[in-house]
Amino acid sequence: MVISLPVIFLALLCLSVLSGLLLLYPKVPLSFVQFHVGVTLLSPLVALIALVTSTETVIYGPWRFDSLSWLLALFVLTIGFIVQRYSVRYLLGEHSYRKYFALLTITTSADAAVWLSNDLRLLLVCWGITLLGLTLLIALNKEWVVARNASKQSGLHFALGWLFLLGAFIWVTQATGQWQLSTVLSESSLSQLDSWEKTGINLLLILAVIIPAAQWPFQRWLLDSVVAPTPVSAVMHAGLVNAGGIILTRFSPIFSGDIAQIILLLLSSVSVIIGTGIMLVHVDYKRQLVGSTIAQMGFMLIQCALGAYLAAIIHAVLHGLFKSTLFLQSGSVLHHSAEKPSRKNKPTSILWSITGGIFGLLVAIGLWMSSTQEDYQLISALILGWSVSIAWTQLVVFGSGRIGRIAGFVLFIGAAIIYSFVHDAFYSVLQEIIPKGIQTPGPVATLLLAIILVGSIVGVWLARHRSSTMYVRIYLWLVRLGEPQHDLIESHPKYLIQRFVRGGHLR
Amino acid sequence: MKMLQESTLYIEKNTDILEVDINALVKCASHVIVPLGPLDTFAARNPWVGLEGQSFEQTARRLKDTCEVDMYPNHSMFQSAIDHGEIRQDFIEKGIQEWLNSQAFELPRERAEQFCRAAILQDDQYPSDIENLELKSVAKKLTNFTNYIIKSLSIKTYSQSLEQLGKANAAQVLNSHMIKWCKLFLDKSQAVWLMPHREEGFYHAWRKLVQHDSSLSRKVRTQLSELPIDAEGALKKVLIELGVSNSDIQEYLEAHFLALPGWAGMMLWRSQQSEEEASLLLDYLAVRVSMEWAFVKPYLPLPENRNEKVNLEPLIAAWTEWGNMPIDGWLKLSSAEIKKHLILAYRFDKIVRNRILLEAWEKTYEEHLKKMITSQQNNIVIPDVKPALAQFVFCIDVRSEPFRRKLEKAGDFETHGTAGFFGLPIETCELGSNHTHNSLPVMFNPQYKVKEIAKESKPFEQRNQVVSSLGNTFKTMKHNLFSSLVLPEISGPWLSLQTLARSFMPRSTGRTISKMLNTWVQKPSTELSLDKQQLSDSELPIGFSNNEKVHFVRQALKMMGLTNQFAPLVVICGHGSHSTNNPYNSALDCGACGGKSSGFNARVLAALCNLPNVRESLASEGIIIPKDTVFVAAEHITTLNELQWLYVPELSDKAKESFKQVQDVLPMVSEEVNAERIPQLPNLKSHLKNAKGEAQRLSEDWSEVRPEWGLARNAAFIIGGRHLTQDCNLDGRVFLNNYNWKKDKDGAILANIIAGPAIVTQWINLQYYASTVAPHYYGSGNKTTQTITAGHGVMQGNASDLLSGLPFQSVMKSDEEAYHEPLRLLVVIQAPTSYVKRVLEQNHVFHQKVKNGWIRLASIDTEGSWVSWY
Ligand SMILES: [Zn+2]
Numbered sequence A: 001m002v003i004s005l006p007v008i009f010l011a012l013l014c015l016s017v018l019s020g021l022l023l024l025y026p027k028v029p030l031s032f033v034q035f036h037v038g039v040t041l042l043s044p045l046v047a048l049i050a051l052v053t054s055t056e057t058v059i060y061g062p063w064r065f066d067s068l069s070w071l072l073a074l075f076v077l078t079i080g081f082i083v084q085r086y087s088v089r090y091l092l093g094e095h096s097y098r099k100y101f102a103l104l105t106i107t108t109s110a111d112a113a114v115w116l117s118n119d120l121r122l123l124l125v126c127w128g129i130t131l132l133g134l135t136l137l138i139a140l141n142k143e144w145v146v147a148r149n150a151s152k153q154s155g156l157h158f159a160l161g162w163l164f165l166l167g168a169f170i171w172v173t174q175a176t177g178q179w180q181l182s183t184v185l186s187e188s189s190l191s192q193l194d195s196w197e198k199t200g201i202n203l204l205l206i207l208a209v210i211i212p213a214a215q216w217p218f219q220r221w222l223l224d225s226v227v228a229p230t231p232v233s234a235v236m237h238a239g240l241v242n243a244g245g246i247i248l249t250r251f252s253p254i255f256s257g258d259i260a261q262i263i264l265l266l267l268s269s270v271s272v273i274i275g276t277g278i279m280l281v282h283v284d285y286k287r288q289l290v291g292s293t294i295a296q297m298g299f300m301l302i303q304c305a306l307g308a309y310l311a312a313i314i315h316a317v318l319h320g321l322f323k324s325t326l327f328l329q330s331g332s333v334l335h336h337s338a339e340k341p342s343r344k345n346k347p348t349s350i351l352w353s354i355t356g357g358i359f360g361l362l363v364a365i366g367l368w369m370s371s372t373q374e375d376y377q378l379i380s381a382l383i384l385g386w387s388v389s390i391a392w393t394q395l396v397v398f399g400s401g402r403i404g405r406i407a408g409f410v411l412f413i414g415a416a417i418i419y420s421f422v423h424d425a426f427y428s429v430l431q432e433i434i435p436k437g438i439q440t441p442g443p444v445a446t447l448l449l450a451i452i453l454v455g456s457i458v459g460v461w462l463a464r465h466r467s468s469t470m471y472v473r474i475y476l477w478l479v480r481l482g483e484p485q486h487d488l489i490e491s492h493p494k495y496l497i498q499r500f501v502r503g504g505h506l507r
Numbered sequence B: 001m002k003m004l005q006e007s008t009l010y011i012e013k014n015t016d017i018l019e020v021d022i023n024a025l026v027k028c029a030s031h032v033i034v035p036l037g038p039l040d041t042f043a044a045r046n047p048w049v050g051l052e053g054q055s056f057e058q059t060a061r062r063l064k065d066t067c068e069v070d071m072y073p074n075h076s077m078f079q080s081a082i083d084h085g086e087i088r089q090d091f092i093e094k095g096i097q098e099w100l101n102s103q104a105f106e107l108p109r110e111r112a113e114q115f116c117r118a119a120i121l122q123d124d125q126y127p128s129d130i131e132n133l134e135l136k137s138v139a140k141k142l143t144n145f146t147n148y149i150i151k152s153l154s155i156k157t158y159s160q161s162l163e164q165l166g167k168a169n170a171a172q173v174l175n176s177h178m179i180k181w182c183k184l185f186l187d188k189s190q191a192v193w194l195m196p197h198r199e200e201g202f203y204h205a206w207r208k209l210v211q212h213d214s215s216l217s218r219k220v221r222t223q224l225s226e227l228p229i230d231a232e233g234a235l236k237k238v239l240i241e242l243g244v245s246n247s248d249i250q251e252y253l254e255a256h257f258l259a260l261p262g263w264a265g266m267m268l269w270r271s272q273q274s275e276e277e278a279s280l281l282l283d284y285l286a287v288r289v290s291m292e293w294a295f296v297k298p299y300l301p302l303p304e305n306r307n308e309k310v311n312l313e314p315l316i317a318a319w320t321e322w323g324n325m326p327i328d329g330w331l332k333l334s335s336a337e338i339k340k341h342l343i344l345a346y347r348f349d350k351i352v353r354n355r356i357l358l359e360a361w362e363k364t365y366e367e368h369l370k371k372m373i374t375s376q377q378n379n380i381v382i383p384d385v386k387p388a389l390a391q392f393v394f395c396i397d398v399r400s401e402p403f404r405r406k407l408e409k410a411g412d413f414e415t416h417g418t419a420g421f422f423g424l425p426i427e428t429c430e431l432g433s434n435h436t437h438n439s440l441p442v443m444f445n446p447q448y449k450v451k452e453i454a455k456e457s458k459p460f461e462q463r464n465q466v467v468s469s470l471g472n473t474f475k476t477m478k479h480n481l482f483s484s485l486v487l488p489e490i491s492g493p494w495l496s497l498q499t500l501a502r503s504f505m506p507r508s509t510g511r512t513i514s515k516m517l518n519t520w521v522q523k524p525s526t527e528l529s530l531d532k533q534q535l536s537d538s539e540l541p542i543g544f545s546n547n548e549k550v551h552f553v554r555q556a557l558k559m560m561g562l563t564n565q566f567a568p569l570v571v572i573c574g575h576g577s578h579s580t581n582n583p584y585n586s587a588l589d590c591g592a593c594g595g596k597s598s599g600f601n602a603r604v605l606a607a608l609c610n611l612p613n614v615r616e617s618l619a620s621e622g623i624i625i626p627k628d629t630v631f632v633a634a635e636h637i638t639t640l641n642e643l644q645w646l647y648v649p650e651l652s653d654k655a656k657e658s659f660k661q662v663q664d665v666l667p668m669v670s671e672e673v674n675a676e677r678i679p680q681l682p683n684l685k686s687h688l689k690n691a692k693g694e695a696q697r698l699s700e701d702w703s704e705v706r707p708e709w710g711l712a713r714n715a716a717f718i719i720g721g722r723h724l725t726q727d728c729n730l731d732g733r734v735f736l737n738n739y740n741w742k743k744d745k746d747g748a749i750l751a752n753i754i755a756g757p758a759i760v761t762q763w764i765n766l767q768y769y770a771s772t773v774a775p776h777y778y779g780s781g782n783k784t785t786q787t788i789t790a791g792h793g794v795m796q797g798n799a800s801d802l803l804s805g806l807p808f809q810s811v812m813k814s815d816e817e818a819y820h821e822p823l824r825l826l827v828v829i830q831a832p833t834s835y836v837k838r839v840l841e842q843n844h845v846f847h848q849k850v851k852n853g854w855i856r857l858a859s860i861d862t863e864g865s866w867v868s869w870y
Helices: A004-023 A032-053 A067-090 A097-116 A120-138 A145-176 A195-210 A220-227 A230-240 A243-250 A260-281 A285-305 A309-328 A330-338 A347-370 A375-397 A401-430 A442-464 A469-482 A495-503 B022-032 B056-067 B075-083 B089-103 B109-120 B133-141 B143-148 B158-164 B170-186 B202-210 B218-225 B231-242 B246-259 B261-273 B280-299 B312-322 B327-332 B335-347 B350-377 B400-410 B458-478 B481-504 B506-521 B546-559 B599-609 B612-620 B653-680 B691-700 B748-755 B757-773 B833-842 B844-851
Strands: A058-060 A063-065 B150-152 B307-309 B390-395 B413-418 B426-429 B436-439 B448-453 B569-576 B630-637 B642-647 B716-720 B734-738 B786-789 B793-796 B826-830 B856-860 B866-868
Touching: A004 A032, A004 A058, A004 A063, A004 A097, A032 A067, A032 A097, A063 A067, A063 A097, A067 A097, A067 A230, A067 A309, A067 A401, A067 B481, A097 A120, A097 A230, A097 A243, A120 A145, A120 A230, A145 A195, A145 A220, A195 A243, A195 A260, A220 A230, A220 A285, A230 A285, A230 A309, A243 A285, A243 A309, A260 A285, A260 A442, A260 A469, A260 B481, A285 A309, A285 A330, A285 A469, A285 B481, A285 B786, A309 A330, A309 A401, A309 B481, A330 B786, A347 A375, A375 A401, A375 A442, A375 B458, A375 B481, A401 B458, A401 B481, A442 A469, A442 B481, A469 B202, B022 B231, B022 B246, B022 B261, B022 B280, B056 B246, B056 B350, B075 B350, B089 B109, B089 B350, B109 B312, B109 B335, B109 B350, B133 B143, B133 B312, B133 B327, B143 B150, B143 B312, B143 B335, B158 B170, B158 B280, B170 B202, B170 B246, B170 B261, B170 B280, B202 B218, B202 B231, B202 B280, B218 B280, B231 B280, B246 B261, B246 B280, B261 B280, B312 B327, B312 B335, B350 B716, B350 B826, B350 B856, B350 B866, B390 B400, B390 B653, B400 B413, B400 B653, B400 B734, B413 B734, B426 B599, B448 B599, B458 B481, B458 B506, B481 B506, B506 B691, B546 B599, B546 B612, B546 B748, B569 B599, B569 B642, B569 B653, B599 B612, B599 B630, B599 B642, B642 B653, B653 B691, B716 B757, B734 B757, B748 B757, B748 B833, B757 B826, B757 B844, B826 B833, B833 B844, B833 B856
Parallel strands: B390 B413, B390 B569, B426 B448, B569 B630, B716 B734, B716 B826, B826 B856
Antiparallel strands: A058 A063, B150 B307, B426 B436, B630 B642, B786 B793, B856 B866
16 A cells, blocks of 8 residues: 555656647547646655554655655645646636646646656756746747747746756765665764865755755746746745755755854845835735735744754745635635725724733743744744734724624634644644754844844834835835846737737637 | 816917926826726726827827827737728728728829729838839929928927937836836835935935936936925926927926836826825936936037928839839829828828728727627517516626526526626725725715625734745845845745646646635625724725615716616626736726726625615615515626635525525526637647636636636627627627616616726726737736836846736737737617717717717617617
8 A cells, every 4th residue: 555655646747748638639629628727636645654654664666755855746736736727717718728728737847847856966956847847838939029028038047956956866865875865864874074065065056955945146037936926936936946945855964053053044134024015015915916926935944043953944835825725716805905995993902902912922931932042933833923913903903893803813723723723734744854943053043033123123114214215215125026027028919819810710 | 977077278389388287288198098906906097098188180290290109909909800801891992982982082083093092901101112223313303392281290309310320229228217216216115225216205315316316427416416495396307408499398297208118107096196296207317317418418409390291212213112103194184183192191191091991990880789689689579577587686797697698598687788887886894904995986985985894804914924924934044134135045945846836737726725724714704894883084985874875875876777677586786807926817807996906896795685684765765675685795706717615695596596596596507608719728638628628727826828718809888778789799898888778768877887888898898908009108018027016017138118008918818919909999789879979079088089080880660770970
């Protein structure tokens, strides 16, 4: 049973790619798409069964099946299924309809295979296919000059990131003489590496992960790829950008305890601030989402840098589901914004607000005390406490009347229960397989806290001094960071007319 | 009624520009754009409403020249219409003959005809194959003749000219800067950090910010920081520096408006909303032209290019290919003949050819409609004296037609058509909301306010608040640096649950969620504030006085032609649509109610009609509503083709009986309509078993881009009795307004219909037309690559103009197949010729529309014969 699950899984994965390719054949009726989408559901189902039933690590040829790889395969393929299911109607009538499904299936299957690879060469090939597939998906409307330019730009970024990864892998295998992930990362082979070699490999790894994660200074491609159709953005933000966290988790034996961690920490803290800034000043919904992704990926990499790999994986998965949902329902934003919040009982509730603050603080202290008191736990406790206080204020304090407050309270408790339930579930599945990071040097966490605190204090100060030149400069700088380049803007999408003229027939 | 506006301001050539009334100039120039309101109250607008002073063809020429926008359908649309027999060959032939007659060429007629016939269906403007040496040498010998054919070009912006000269991509850069500034300024609090200084107005804010904008070069920033402090001064200064001559200013400003008509349109809309922002358009131009000046300054002065000599080679090639004239044949002709040949080929250009084809298409449709209606007239049965069981009043909307047709077949029911706001100029406010909506056609302003009220509304409001507080909490946490980092972990599980449910069960998930919300919110039964309360002079009065109630009921009944023989049950039907995750869902709602459901207005009218004192007053005027007649209100859900009750007061015995009968047939009616309508939507399945289920899925599926076809394929507006069209299958393409000229001696009702509903329908028609022929410019582009911006509207891709019309998917079956047929609206009036003449004399705006080809007019006179009025 344990052996056969990987076989079944790989066979089904191949089957879904095959049925995707079959779609490209024009004689296959278009309604085959529905069948195809059904087929793509099978492999994640197997992954789910495997995740629930098997706990041990299985090396099967060049593949490696453990609960982390099962989880990631399940996650990527589920996102792939959701997006394909969505696109059946959403893209109906597009002239690249068939090509889209084929490409998307190949991309997500390759992406799942990346996390199952035990052989570094296989990993590189699969990762390359994933990146290539996404580049082509961005250029799906290939008559549209803007989409072509954006695809070119993303492609260049991806290629660079891939080359860095290649460099890191070659270095590591040259030094250890191994291509197998499981043996490369064993203690005996790692001991062959000098510490400068380790740092070199780590720096290459960092470069390889921050490019797909759109971290500063490589955030451009993600901002400009908003031209892609909505489902493609959903896949990109859910399944590709978070690859960095997973790679670092896999390579944590090399990465942990190295000076490179601090470099990563700095880069990603800057990205958190920039990403949040872009989200705060921009007014296009999709651009705000991109800003938020940059910040979230920054946070995920911070978690890695602090050695909290398990937290990073949880964050990557939940953020992926979160962001893809927000993209897919981006057509509903207008109706949400129609009703403005009314803050009727604001003045009466100063006392309540204070209780919110105190409550948040208590939660933070409680979490910190009950944790293993690592660096990351401190930050996590503070952030959670802060969020608790905001949620409490919004839901309970601003609740309208008795009904409002009671309902707000129930919602609050419900969210808290679900939150801890989900985290417990993740912990119980992954605890064994994910390495615990080595404690980072003390000042690192303090440094990080200082950066984020200063960032948010500056933010609050600026928001209160809107007419100061400082605000104007920072505002415009953030606007510029988030704005697309001129050759990625077309005032009117002329390709629509050209396509129509070429296509030809009415009804 | 609006008067015709003067659309060009004449300026003496030697007037000092500093004395020119620049505000008046901006106002005149703004007739090339239309106001563009927020997308959540999408109301159809005719994008060419300010250009109707010129003919359709002239406007098409101008737009083609200034911004490369085609106003005629393209070749492939014509070709497939011909393939489907929708354009009759004899009408094309007739078009060619008429055109030749109007031109008075002295060429042998046969030769000219032959040329035109061969040219008319060509895709290209002229044959593209001109790389022939012989042809080139002949063209060289004929160079003298270029003096006879001079093309005058319209004025372009300097950045456009610069781009055409290939010196810099100034227009693209200018546009992207303008997009950025406009969206930041117009933002409806989507951003948390607002644009600084924006309360000081667009120009002021921009002037203060632009000096710090690092995306501009230092030199440009310094230049811009030295601009005058006021917009007017700045605009004048840069116009002088650019050297735009006085007589050209207006056209030059118009070209600037046409570069980004959406953002400019939003500015225009805002400037109409409040006094303080009245000069927003001037600000917009000051910003735009100032930036243009800064960008093109290094290249000034640009070579002037107002007239262009026509290239002869394509004309000669055209004669070779389409006129069977050998190339060396030119040298044997006399110079007069050469000139005639060249001029014919030059004048019979793509636009003329397209006009002839479009007119032939429209005539073919008219012929089809005429046949259907007139063939039926012979077997009209004299209406029964027995009054119907129930009467239904529907909106004129084209989607009412199939429903009415099936409903009439299902029982002894009578249906009427009238504009969906029912003549009530009201602003509405729903229970628990402080948001008001102008529920009337966009060209009018509300005069009354009607609120939905309930006795005990506090618990409802609190529960409602809980729902919105969830969204607010989410937003607040998202916008905070710390909490935004854990937000995905907190809300992720909930969102993924929803996503999975919507993926696996799109239909039931949506229904379950809305059912759960309704159960939670428990909306109490509500009433309407119909009695007059004047709160203050500045605000609209709430409700109506007694006289006003009588007035509006009388007017509404007269407009719908329902003043006698009342059935025991009269159902006033508004309509609305249901769709999910669709930014364009208001485009599917009632066009006469400013892009919302007309259910509210239906309720107001039904409630007014039931008031005893209103009925008494009406009875004294001869409109006698029987005591047991009850008015009820319902909403026609166009996505589901269902009728849902909105307001049913206590019914009389007779009305109860009717109501029961109606209830009995409704499921069958909606099933039949669904069976007719749903298969027209693109589908992967070849045949549909459960049309009702499919309709429900369409309305609930979050991935659906075509929840219904809306008003696509609309083509005609029939003003007349229902008996004209009773047995015709009009295929959901026709607006139907009841009208009986015998009850309208002084023509007041007809004048009202022409001034209100006819304009609304024309605007809807041209909105669909424009979105089909120019989806990138007047449409909203592809739905899949849109991004919602500034809480107002959508852009394509990374950034673009604010898009104004319908998305590509609303008029196209697929990327390559159109669904909507771009035809200009045919208005058919059933009335004596003298009535039509009178209305044309009285209503200049309408007359101009007919004369200039923006609408087509036909009438059916007392003998039942068809008259075409153009
Ligand atoms: Zn309507």
